[in-house]
Amino acid sequence: MMQFTQKLNRHLGALMLLLALGLYASTPAQAQQKNTPVVNTKTTDAVFFDATGKKVSLSSLQGKVVFVNFWATWCPPCIKEMPSIQALKEKMKNQDVVFLLVDIDGNYEKAKAFMDKRNLDLPIYIPAATVSSTYLGTSIPTTVIFDKKGNMIQRIVSGVDFASEEVEKFMNQVLKL
Numbered sequence: 567m568m569q570f571t572q573k574l575n576r577h578l579g580a581l582m583l584l585l586a587l588g589l590y591a592s593t594p595a596q597a598q599q600k601n602t603p604v605v606n607t608k609t610t611d612a613v614f615f616d617a618t619g620k621k622v623s624l625s626s627l628q629g630k631v632v633f634v635n636f637w638a639t640w641c642p643p644c645i646k647e648m649p650s651i652q653a654l655k656e657k658m659k660n661q662d663v664v665f666l667l668v669d670i671d672g673n674y675e676k677a678k679a680f681m682d683k684r685n686l687d688l689p690i691y692i693p694a695a696t697v698s699s700t701y702l703g704t705s706i707p708t709t710v711i712f713d714k715k716g717n718m719i720q721r722i723v724s725g726v727d728f729a730s731e732e733v734e735k736f737m738n739q740v741l742k743l
Contacts, residue, residue: 610698614668614691617678621694622666625716630662631740632712636702638671639680643725644707652686653729654737661741662714666691670706713743 611625612634624632635651637644655665665688669677672692681688701710703723711720719740726733 610700612697612701613694614666615674615694616689616691617674622691624712627664627712628716629714630664631714631737632664632666633737634666634668634701634710634712636668636670636697636706636708636710638669638706639673639676640671641706647707647725647728648684648686648688650727650729652688654733655688657729657734658737661737663737663741665689668693668697670697670702711737711740713740715743719743 611623613621613623616622624634633654635647637648639645651665651667655663658665667677667688668691670693671677674690674692677690677692681690700718701721702708703721705723707723707725709720709722709726709728710718711722713719720736
């Protein structure tokens with residue numbers, strides 16, 4: 567009986583993992599290609615500090631599409647994707663999209679120096695408290711996209727070319743929601 571229970575637990579664990587993986591697409595374009603459902607849930611609020619020390623909460627940004635990228639200055643995939651985030655931000659500049667680049671180390675000065683050195687004009691934020699695993703998880707870079715109603719509609723774990731045409735199309739679709 568013990569062996570049967572252990573096998574059942576292993577199979578249930580594998581099934582749960584497969585189901586969980588089906589909920590998250592690694593890029594917006596792949597989600598569209600695979601018809602993989604993306605996350606579409608209201609979740610807990612998160613609060614960040616901006617350059618002036620002002621608190622900005624996700625709930626205060628409802629009415630806009632919100633692009634949150636969790637990163638660190640020492641993370642190679644984060645560094646690699648920064649220029650593409652800059653390009654996406656420029657493409658979306660006249661749209662209702664807010665970009666928050668959250669330095670998980672919480673060191674605003676170091677993050678600002680990083681951006682300045684690379685001539686990037688991306689808005690830096692630091693966490694005001696521990697970030698929910700619903701958003702950040704255990705890996706960086708992680709990007710979370712919210713629709714205008716505050717629903718998390720995409721969570722991307724790993725570096726992505728955000729300058730791609732597929733991502734721009736995805737963001738334009740989100741703007742229409």
